[in-house]
Amino acid sequence: xxxIKSIVFILIKTACFGQSATISLTLPDIAYIxxxxxxxxxxxxxxxxxxxxxxxxxxxxxxKWINFTSAVALGVTRTITAQITSGSIPSGMTLKLTISPVxxxxxxxxxxxxxxxxxxxxTQNIITSIGGGYTGKGSGNGYNLTYELVITNYSQLxxxxxxxxxxxTII
Amino acid sequence: MKRLLCLYFLCxxxxxxxxxxxxxxxxxxxxxxxxxxxxxxxxxxxxxASSELLIDRPSLITIAIANANSCxxxxxxxxxxxxxxxxxxxxxxxxxxxxxxxxxxxxxxxxGLTTFQEIQxxxxxxxxxxxxxxSIQISYKIIGISVNRRASTYSTTVYYTISGTL
Numbered sequence: 001x002x003x004i005k006s007i008v009f010i011l012i013k014t015a016c017f018g019q020s021a022t023i024s025l026t027l028p029d030i031a032y033i034x035x036x037x038x039x040x041x042x043x044x045x046x047x048x049x050x051x052x053x054x055x056x057x058x059x060x061x062x063x064k065w066i067n068f069t070s071a072v073a074l075g076v077t078r079t080i081t082a083q084i085t086s087g088s089i090p091s092g093m094t095l096k097l098t099i100s101p102v103x104x105x106x107x108x109x110x111x112x113x114x115x116x117x118x119x120x121x122x123t124q125n126i127i128t129s130i131g132g133g134y135t136g137k138g139s140g141n142g143y144n145l146t147y148e149l150v151i152t153n154y155s156q157l158x159x160x161x162x163x164x165x166x167x168x169t170i171i
Numbered sequence: 172m173k174r175l176l177c178l179y180f181l182c183x184x185x186x187x188x189x190x191x192x193x194x195x196x197x198x199x200x201x202x203x204x205x206x207x208x209x210x211x212x213x214x215x216x217x218x219x220a221s222s223e224l225l226i227d228r229p230s231l232i233t234i235a236i237a238n239a240n241s242c243x244x245x246x247x248x249x250x251x252x253x254x255x256x257x258x259x260x261x262x263x264x265x266x267x268x269x270x271x272x273x274x275x276x277x278x279x280x281x282x283g284l285t286t287f288q289e290i291q292x293x294x295x296x297x298x299x300x301x302x303x304x305x306s307i308q309i310s311y312k313i314i315g316i317s318v319n320r321r322a323s324t325y326s327t328t329v330y331y332t333i334s335g336t337l
Contacts, residue, residue, distance in 0.1 A: 017194060018332040021201035021230060022254070023262060025313050026324045028206065034215040067216030071318040107218070108319040132319045137216030 030071035031078060033170040035064050036138045041163075044149045056157070058149040066099075066127070066143040068170055069134040070108075078130040080111070080170050081123040087164035088121070092156030095119045095164070096148045099126050104141030108133020113143055119166060130170070192242040194335040200230030207316055218318050225312045229267060232307040234300065234333060242335035246299040251290045254326040261314040262327055263287040266298055270307035277302035287312060290329055297331070 046058045070078050082097060089095050099113040109131030117124050127143060135142030151157065205226055207219055214220065236242050251262055265287040269279045279300035288295070298307075311329075 017196055017334075018330055019196045019198040019232075020331070021198055021203065021329045022326060023226070023311060023313070023329060024202065024204045024324055024326040025224065025260070025316075026204070026206040027316065027320055027322050028210075029322045030210050030318055032210065032212060032215040034212075036216070069210065069215050069217060069318055071320070071322045073322045076322075106216070108317075132317075132321060134218050134318055135216050137214070141216060 027071060029073060029076075030069055031170045032070075033066065033068040033080065033168055035168070036067050036141065037063070037065075042147075044147060046149070056151060056154075058151075060146055060148040062144060062146045063139070064145045064147075065139050065141060066145065066168060067135045067137055067141060068130070070130050070170065071132045072130075076131075077109075077128070078111070078170055079125050080127040080130070080168055082117065082119060082126045083123040083167050083169070084119050084121045085165050085167040087162060089119070089164065090156075090158065090160070090162050092151060092153040094150045094152050096146075096150055097126070097166075098146040098148070100144040100146070102135065102143055105136035106134050106141060110135055110142075119164075123169070126168075192236065192238070192335040192337050194234055194236045194242060194245045194333045196247070196331055196333045197233045197235070198230060198331060199233075200228065203228065203230075203311065205313065210318075219316050222316050223312055223314050224316055226310060229308045229310050231270070232309060232331065233270070234304045234307070236303055236335065241337070242302075243337060244299060244301050245333055245335045247297045248294040248332045248334070249288075249290055249297040249329060250294040250332075251292055251327045251329050253292070254328060255324070257325050257327060259315050259320070260325055262290045262329065263312045263314065264290050264297070264309055264329070267308045267310050270304050272302060272304045274302040277304060279304060279307070290327075294330075294332060 042061045044058050046056050048056050096116055097119050098116045101113060102110045110133045111127045111130035113127050203226055205224060207224055266285045269282055
């Protein structure tokens with residue numbers, strides 16, 4: 001009887017044969033940065049007081065946002081730097097750049113901002129520890145930038161116009 | 172004694188039939204090395220436009236049975252074994268056509284284009300059929316593509332196993 005059972009087992013057993021295919025997916029490093037809404041120029045205009053002895057005040061600009069997309073390998077982080085790459089700040093003044101914390105529709109590891117720097121021709125870190133992530137696109141997404149001119153020495157002020165270029169780099 | 176002799180011949184016949192029902196599978200189109208298209212600058216601030224990558228180079232499966240009448244049917248199963256840590260990446264496969272067969276009585280089920288099914292780390296039925304079939308076209312897609320995912324190469328090996336039923 002046991003013999004019969006084993007025959008039945010052989011009858012329903014199936015033969016197997018296999019093949020395999022390897023699929024590889026490579027996700028590349030990505031490091032893209034843009035200014036929103038655009039990288040057009042803007043003016044910081046000084047206005048003198050209507051009162052004799054009053055201070056000069058400058059308009060500030062908060063219209064620019066840093067957008068980026070970043071993909072990194074294991075253990076890698078990125079930094080965004082800011083630097084004046086053409087022109088120079090008039091004597092007696094400082095150009096302050098304030099970076100607000102990230103906001104908007106992004107996702108991932110979007111880094112940590114420094115609060116305020118005085119812009120110069122040297123590169124300075126403004127956002128660090130960026131991993132894989134994206135900020136969202138357009139104004140209202142990413143890191144908002146505030147530019148302010150501050151008078152540090154009235155005796156050095158001269159009337160005139162000055163143009164500067166500021167370059168942001170993601171590395 | 173007569174009974175034993177009868178069982179002996181019955182067993183021999185069964186083993187003989189079994190040895191002929193050995194469907195084999197051949198696969199053309201591997202390995203597949205894929206990458207998303209270059210990230211467009213128009214998407215700065217955004218993720219990839221799609222989390223899915225459709226691999227548009229089909230692979231072809233051919234199923235051959237030495238003696239087509241020796242098997243009543245065959246079943247093809249699919250599974251995968253990851254070569255890298257592929258957490259949250261999904262690999263999917265579908266059959267895009269039935270290939271062809273010149274053998275009388277051949278069939279395949281389900282027929283035609285099938286919906287994508289996720290390839291799991293355990294064996295799952297893919298499709299089945301009767302008798303020989305040539306150049307069944309299959310395609311893959313990968314889900315889970317994002318800049319949030321570590322930049323790296325991810326790899327998996329997809330295993331196809333065919334079994335025949337006497």
